[in-house]
Amino acid sequence: MIQLKNIEKYYSSKGIKHYVLRHVTTTIKQGEFVSIMGPSGAGKSTLLNILGMLEEPTYGNYEFMDEDVTNLNERKRIELYRNHIGFVFQAYHLIDEMTVYENIEAPLLYKKIGSSERKSRIADLLDRFNIVAKKDLFPNQLSGGQQQLVGIARALAAQPSIILADEPTGNLQSAQAEEIMQLFQKLNKEEGITIIQVTHSEKNAEYGNRILHIADGVVKDDVAVRDSVKI
Amino acid sequence: MFKLNLKIAWRNLWKNKVYAAINIGGLALGLTAFVLMLLYINHEESYDTWSTDLKNVYQIRERHDFFTPDNKEHWNEISNSRIANLIRSKLPQAVAVTKVDNDWGFSNGFSLKVDNADPVIISKIKDSDSSFFKVFPYQFLQGSADKALENKETIVLKESLAMQLFGTTKVLGKTIKIVRWRSDKGTALTITGIVADPKFPQSVSFNAITRTGNKDKDPENPTNNNYCLVYTKLNKSSDTAVLNQTLQKLYVDFKKNLLNGQKKSYNDIYKDGKSPGLKVIPIETVHSNPPYTSGWFDKLKPVMAISAFLLLVSVINFINLATAQSVQRAKEVGVKKVLGSYKRQLTWQFLIESAMQSVISLFLCIILIEVVLPAFNNHFKVDLSFWHNAQLFVMISQLFGLFVFVTLLAGFYPAWILSNFNPVSVLKGNYENGLKGIALRNVLVIFQFIISVTFIISIGVMEMQSRYMNNKDLGFERGNLINIKTNYEDDFAERLKKIPGVEYVATTTQIMGNAFNVPEEVKYKGNAINLNTVTVTMDALPALGVKVMQGRIFSKEYKQDTVNTVVLNEAAANLFGKNLIGQTYGKVDWEGKTNIFQIVGIIKNYHNEGFDKAVLPTVYKVTSLGGTSNTNNLLVRFNTSKYKELISKIENEWKILYPDFPMEYTSMDDEFSKSLEENNRFMNMIILFSIVSVSLSLLGLFALSTFVAKRRTKEIAVRKVLGASNIQIVNLLNKSFLTLVIAANLISWPIAYIIVKKWLDGFAYRIDMPVFPFIAATLISVIIAILTVSIQARKAAVTDPVNALKYE
Numbered sequence A: 001m002i003q004l005k006n007i008e009k010y011y012s013s014k015g016i017k018h019y020v021l022r023h024v025t026t027t028i029k030q031g032e033f034v035s036i037m038g039p040s041g042a043g044k045s046t047l048l049n050i051l052g053m054l055e056e057p058t059y060g061n062y063e064f065m066d067e068d069v070t071n072l073n074e075r076k077r078i079e080l081y082r083n084h085i086g087f088v089f090q091a092y093h094l095i096d097e098m099t100v101y102e103n104i105e106a107p108l109l110y111k112k113i114g115s116s117e118r119k120s121r122i123a124d125l126l127d128r129f130n131i132v133a134k135k136d137l138f139p140n141q142l143s144g145g146q147q148q149l150v151g152i153a154r155a156l157a158a159q160p161s162i163i164l165a166d167e168p169t170g171n172l173q174s175a176q177a178e179e180i181m182q183l184f185q186k187l188n189k190e191e192g193i194t195i196i197q198v199t200h201s202e203k204n205a206e207y208g209n210r211i212l213h214i215a216d217g218v219v220k221d222d223v224a225v226r227d228s229v230k231i
Numbered sequence B: 001m002f003k004l005n006l007k008i009a010w011r012n013l014w015k016n017k018v019y020a021a022i023n024i025g026g027l028a029l030g031l032t033a034f035v036l037m038l039l040y041i042n043h044e045e046s047y048d049t050w051s052t053d054l055k056n057v058y059q060i061r062e063r064h065d066f067f068t069p070d071n072k073e074h075w076n077e078i079s080n081s082r083i084a085n086l087i088r089s090k091l092p093q094a095v096a097v098t099k100v101d102n103d104w105g106f107s108n109g110f111s112l113k114v115d116n117a118d119p120v121i122i123s124k125i126k127d128s129d130s131s132f133f134k135v136f137p138y139q140f141l142q143g144s145a146d147k148a149l150e151n152k153e154t155i156v157l158k159e160s161l162a163m164q165l166f167g168t169t170k171v172l173g174k175t176i177k178i179v180r181w182r183s184d185k186g187t188a189l190t191i192t193g194i195v196a197d198p199k200f201p202q203s204v205s206f207n208a209i210t211r212t213g214n215k216d217k218d219p220e221n222p223t224n225n226n227y228c229l230v231y232t233k234l235n236k237s238s239d240t241a242v243l244n245q246t247l248q249k250l251y252v253d254f255k256k257n258l259l260n261g262q263k264k265s266y267n268d269i270y271k272d273g274k275s276p277g278l279k280v281i282p283i284e285t286v287h288s289n290p291p292y293t294s295g296w297f298d299k300l301k302p303v304m305a306i307s308a309f310l311l312l313v314s315v316i317n318f319i320n321l322a323t324a325q326s327v328q329r330a331k332e333v334g335v336k337k338v339l340g341s342y343k344r345q346l347t348w349q350f351l352i353e354s355a356m357q358s359v360i361s362l363f364l365c366i367i368l369i370e371v372v373l374p375a376f377n378n379h380f381k382v383d384l385s386f387w388h389n390a391q392l393f394v395m396i397s398q399l400f401g402l403f404v405f406v407t408l409l410a411g412f413y414p415a416w417i418l419s420n421f422n423p424v425s426v427l428k429g430n431y432e433n434g435l436k437g438i439a440l441r442n443v444l445v446i447f448q449f450i451i452s453v454t455f456i457i458s459i460g461v462m463e464m465q466s467r468y469m470n471n472k473d474l475g476f477e478r479g480n481l482i483n484i485k486t487n488y489e490d491d492f493a494e495r496l497k498k499i500p501g502v503e504y505v506a507t508t509t510q511i512m513g514n515a516f517n518v519p520e521e522v523k524y525k526g527n528a529i530n531l532n533t534v535t536v537t538m539d540a541l542p543a544l545g546v547k548v549m550q551g552r553i554f555s556k557e558y559k560q561d562t563v564n565t566v567v568l569n570e571a572a573a574n575l576f577g578k579n580l581i582g583q584t585y586g587k588v589d590w591e592g593k594t595n596i597f598q599i600v601g602i603i604k605n606y607h608n609e610g611f612d613k614a615v616l617p618t619v620y621k622v623t624s625l626g627g628t629s630n631t632n633n634l635l636v637r638f639n640t641s642k643y644k645e646l647i648s649k650i651e652n653e654w655k656i657l658y659p660d661f662p663m664e665y666t667s668m669d670d671e672f673s674k675s676l677e678e679n680n681r682f683m684n685m686i687i688l689f690s691i692v693s694v695s696l697s698l699l700g701l702f703a704l705s706t707f708v709a710k711r712r713t714k715e716i717a718v719r720k721v722l723g724a725s726n727i728q729i730v731n732l733l734n735k736s737f738l739t740l741v742i743a744a745n746l747i748s749w750p751i752a753y754i755i756v757k758k759w760l761d762g763f764a765y766r767i768d769m770p771v772f773p774f775i776a777a778t779l780i781s782v783i784i785a786i787l788t789v790s791i792q793a794r795k796a797a798v799t800d801p802v803n804a805l806k807y808e
């Protein structure tokens, strides 16, 4: 599903290039649950942003679903957002002026989904995440964990084939974090949704089936989870 | 999505109630001023557009110097009455030609008497000839255009006058007695038609058109001339450019002929740059091209500029607050972009938001207009209406255009800024630092303050100039002096002189409120000097209370005063030279004979017109030598404080002598106020607009400083934790705004100087450019800005830093 070849990213200031990512080459297959780990400043978020086409690499080649997306125009990129990619953020990033219901509805509106289908999908998601009672509340009336559930519900609403999550549990307590991770695992196993998450926690990483270790912009290690558990 | 966006917009407005109110309210005010002006412009533009048949109607303009305010040549509306005949006989394109009375302003109207009712003064009763309704396509409710003025001694009333006099329009065949001046015997006229009042204003406005027969023929003696308005209806295919060339040729021949009859030489008259001229202008352009003053459009230009600026100030508030708020909206933009929203969709969303605010403003504006229109009409002496406007459709489409324009102007920049936010930086959370639009916002704040400071300076200078004018010595005593609209009749004057308290009764051809200039050329020591002539009675100069500079003024003791003595004003004396008392000059009369006049005195200049016009070099004479004129002034100077009593005594005497004509008079105090009226009206408007503009700018600054304080809450908290005092924090915030306000002041000084200087130059009598308003405006703007910002800054400074820091 995803193929990265020799991805490089640097920022130049005062004529000096500061490399954030170097020679990143990897393949992520449909249905994988990948965790990206590494020290602060290693370039994890940058890599995820490149995967989500929010940033462009300075050099290298990126294929998404067998299509070269290295230099994509706005229209095509947005088509991908509407149909294939869902984002989950550490800071939730719900729209403050919209209710829970409306936040989840937004991507469906962009996708121009009919109103009856929209209603049933949202009802389904609210039900599944146990937030039916909260549907008319605004984000600031929810706890962090609840907000993140809404964030995930929103990412799932458009039925994407991949979810990109940057430290989705970074602001949460461990109990809530565990709940979210179980949810991810379930989505991955039962619905075959590809998940790529950035995390600092070994424990969270183990919910997935593959870990990319990054340090100083270089992929240092790429291991399957079952192996690491065994060791 | 559209519905949801509207909802979001609404929630946002609600969340930022205060700023939304400032935005919307301010915009409503700006729009109101602008729409009022639009209404006024529409009204002025609608002159003479009440019938499509007016397309072929033209006014005749003749170039001459008779009865012009500065005694110079102009393209006049009033033409020699012979020109009507000239056009009728020599211009085949003319379908019909008509002569109409001009509004001379000598009296307020004619006295109309219906049966045995009390006489009433009705204005705008104009005498014309049989062709009037063949030229002007009025709609007849009674009678017909062809027949109405077929016979002499007939009258056609407007519907409104018929209703006023009779309460009905079914009055054909009735007679009205019309008395045109006090000693007029009166004429009985038969009503032969009633015409509907047109929906739009007319430059030839009338309450009734009469045909007494006076307009039917021209004076036989070529030295006698009648002046009146001449209009013609041309056939459809006339090309006015070609036509005017023909007219010019016809006119030169006509003028040569006429001057021949007057024993004058064409070449003598038309020298020194003078030239004959005759042309037609379409009637729609008559109102916008008055002969002596600038048209309404030129007069209105400053007002248009001001109201456009006002609108601009409110639009700037709108832009500034919207971009300042963008911090709050950035996350929404970032998220929506990764959810699959096109930039275009976001731009639309924000445009719709500003459209929503514009719509609310527009509704408020319409309500405001309804509220202020009566006051506006009263103040500007117009009769505008919004809903009962004959051009309602035009008006509504203009409003729609204005709505689109304001929405785009106010909404486009914020929408563009917002929809351009880069999702990565927004979602990373560092959008506050990389915020765009700060430079532009600063420029806009400066711009706003330039407008406001310029306004304040202008008010200051205008106030000083008008104080100067109010207190300026007029050169005559305006108190205890009235002017009755009548000519000097010995028996009436003698009766008045017997009333206790009456000091002088006199007449003059020129007085404030009735400045009738009669030019003449005299020869003094071989030089030709152009003067304005005023004929007075012996008592006129003492009655006015003029100040004698040299020599003496007229007195009964000097027999010679009724023969050939004259008094000059200072302006005239300056043209003659020094040591004038006792000197003589000569003037050639129309028969070619030279009359000799002796100068016996010089008086201080006194004003007959507003201070915008210089006092003309004038010669005063009692003698009828060299011709006289009569302009219906009877001056009464009294020395009693029982003003009302005195007037009623005078009126009693009047009624005894002239029972058929009500007495009309004005006091010189009123005339003086009237001469200042236009200026005062203009000033009041500037003051009103300035206050609105300054308050809008301050409201904008207030809201903006709130946002800035909010955005810098964290910085402020950190500084406080590091030990900064409240004052230091307030100063920190003040400094950035203060720089802007001072920059604005520096820029406004030269701008205001140029504008105000131009305004002052319009006055022949004016103050020197004062410095005080400039300094005052700067102090005022700086102090108010500091106060406004400090209120917000203090709020931010005194909040507990813990609250701000806990958030991270």
Ligand SMILES: Nc1ncnc2c1ncn2[C@@H]1O[C@H](COP(=O)(O)OP(=O)(O)OP(=O)(O)O)[C@@H](O)[C@H]1O
Binding pocket: A011, A020, A038, A039, A040, A041, A042, A043, A044, A045, A046, A047
């Ligand atoms: N706009 C930018 N300009 C210059 N350098 C940048 C920019 N954005 C990121 N960087 C640099 O890129 C490097 C990687 O940043 P990135 O956000 O990917 O780190 P990270 O691995 O996600 O760290 P963390 O775990 O703290 O979130 C950092 O050293 C950062 O300083």
Ligand SMILES: [Mg+2]
Binding pocket: A044, A045, A046
């Ligand atoms: Mg990161």
